[in-house]
Structure formats: structure tokens, C-alpha cells
Amino acid sequence: MSEHVRVLLSEEMVDARIQAIGEEISRDYAGKQVHLICVLKGGSFFLCELAKRITVPVSLDFMSVSSYGSDTKSSGVVRIVKDLDESLKDKDVIVVEDIVDSGRTLSYLLEMLQDRGPASLRLCTLLDKPERRVKDVFVDYTGFEIPDEFVVGYGLDYNQKYRNLPYIGVVEFD
Numbered sequence: 001m002s003e004h005v006r007v008l009l010s011e012e013m014v015d016a017r018i019q020a021i022g023e024e025i026s027r028d029y030a031g032k033q034v035h036l037i038c039v040l041k042g043g044s045f046f047l048c049e050l051a052k053r054i055t056v057p058v059s060l061d062f063m064s065v066s067s068y069g070s071d072t073k074s075s076g077v078v079r080i081v082k083d084l085d086e087s088l089k090d091k092d093v094i095v096v097e098d099i100v101d102s103g104r105t106l107s108y109l110l111e112m113l114q115d116r117g118p119a120s121l122r123l124c125t126l127l128d129k130p131e132r133r134v135k136d137v138f139v140d141y142t143g144f145e146i147p148d149e150f151v152v153g154y155g156l157d158y159n160q161k162y163r164n165l166p167y168i169g170v171v172e173f174d
């Protein structure tokens, strides 16, 4: 069976939206420093593009989590594979994610990060699939709301493939 990727959000659309979110964050955090947390690996492309467009001082940290479950369905039980290097105490933190799907991973993660005493904690996601939500998660900054389709590109993978596509697409099987 062969597969191809149908473009859902073009590179130009994604770039323009990231620029707008960068400007919004720069306004909201005027006079402050933002501490961006990237959830690896999916969030990495979005984090880099977003960070470049934020005009207030930025610091970065990375974490990697794995949820027990199949590749396309998360269980909500999250294991920290790589923890943050730095404390969150008194920092203005924004978690940068590729996609909020069921919300299970993020609701667990945000609760855990909140316990580390940040001055503030917000969530920024490139994509949101609201139809799929099982756990309530408040998203502060959303790139695009998308329908319930499995998407790839801009950091998102299908079996570790397609992360490097500069646009968001849907995998289709011929």
C-alpha cells in the first residue's frame, strides 16, 4: 500500500499564523521574560519558528514524555523520558506543543508543571482537534483548529516519518 500526503495547511499559512502568535505573545509579556518549554519531539519545529518571532527576552527548556498506549492513541498515563534542566520557580512559562488531541497528555503535564511554582503557566499549541477532547485543557494560544484527521508535518510524525515537512498534511493511503 502506498501513501501520500494531502496539504491541509500550506507553509505560508502556518508561517503567517506563527508570526501572529509571536506578536501576540510579545504584547502579552511586554516587560517580562518568557520561558518556553518544548515538548519533544513534535513541538520542536513550532518552538523554533515561534521563538524567532517573539521580541521579549526568551529562554528555552526541553522535555520529553511518552504516553503509554499505541502511536495514534494516548492513554493519559505519562512517563517523563527527559525532564527539564531548569527550575520553573517564579518564571513566566509557556508550554509549546504541536497538537492537543484528547488532552490527556497536556492535562497531566500542566498539573505537574504547575506544582513546580512558576509565576505563570500558559499553553500554546500549533494545532487543536477540539472534537477529540476527553480531558479539559485550557489553551491560551492556538494556531489552528483542525478536524479529526491524523496530520503530519511541522514536527508531527506518522511512524517517525514526515516531521520535516514545512506544511501540515493528512496522510492518505492509495
Ligand code: IMP
Binding pocket: 042, 073, 074, 076, 097, 098, 099, 100, 101, 102, 103, 104, 105, 106, 149, 150, 151, 152, 156, 157, 158
Ligand atoms: P493527547 O494526549 O491525546 O492530546 O495526545 C497528544 C499527542 O498525540 C501529541 O502531542 C502528538 O504527539 C500525538 N498526536 C495526536 N494527534 C496527532 C496527529 O494527528 N498527528 C500526529 N500526532 C498526533
Ligand code: MG
Binding pocket: 039, 040, 041, 042, 043, 097, 098, 099
Ligand atoms: Mg506532542
